[in-house]
Amino acid sequence: MFANYGYKDASGDYFITIDTDKCDGCEDCVTACSLGIFEVLDEDPNDPMRDEPVAIVKNDKKKKLKYECNPCKPKDNVAPLPCVASCKNQAISHSW
Numbered sequence: 253m254f255a256n257y258g259y260k261d262a263s264g265d266y267f268i269t270i271d272t273d274k275c276d277g278c279e280d281c282v283t284a285c286s287l288g289i290f291e292v293l294d295e296d297p298n299d300p301m302r303d304e305p306v307a308i309v310k311n312d313k314k315k316k317l318k319y320e321c322n323p324c325k326p327k328d329n330v331a332p333l334p335c336v337a338s339c340k341n342q343a344i345s346h347s348w
């Protein structure tokens with residue numbers, strides 16, 4: 253299942269998507285993101301049937317992604333983001 257965290261405004265869509273079928277709760281993204289965007293929970297708040305740990309975007313970060321992630325975004329849009337690069341399961345993607 254794809255869990256989308258973020259928002260859209262007049263300037264665009266700002267979502268981080270976590271593919272929870274790929275996420276194994278390893279916490280590598282938690283370590284990789286210096287701004288503490290992610291956390292790993294023992295149970296998936298979006299899927300009560302899931303018992304394994306899963307990464308989510310923290311509630312207090314969901315409405316700030318455009319600003320919090322902006323310094324991380326490479327000017328050439330080529331270099332991978334730290335969070336995306338950290339996920340060996342390729343479970344993380346950004347909409348912008």
Ligand code: SF4
Nearest residue numbers: 275276278279281339
């Ligand atoms: S690095 Fe990937 S697999 Fe590990 S917790 Fe984060 S999203 Fe899940």
Ligand code: SF4
Nearest residue numbers: 285289321324334335
């Ligand atoms: S782009 Fe940077 S600040 Fe945003 S979630 Fe990824 S590592 Fe964290």
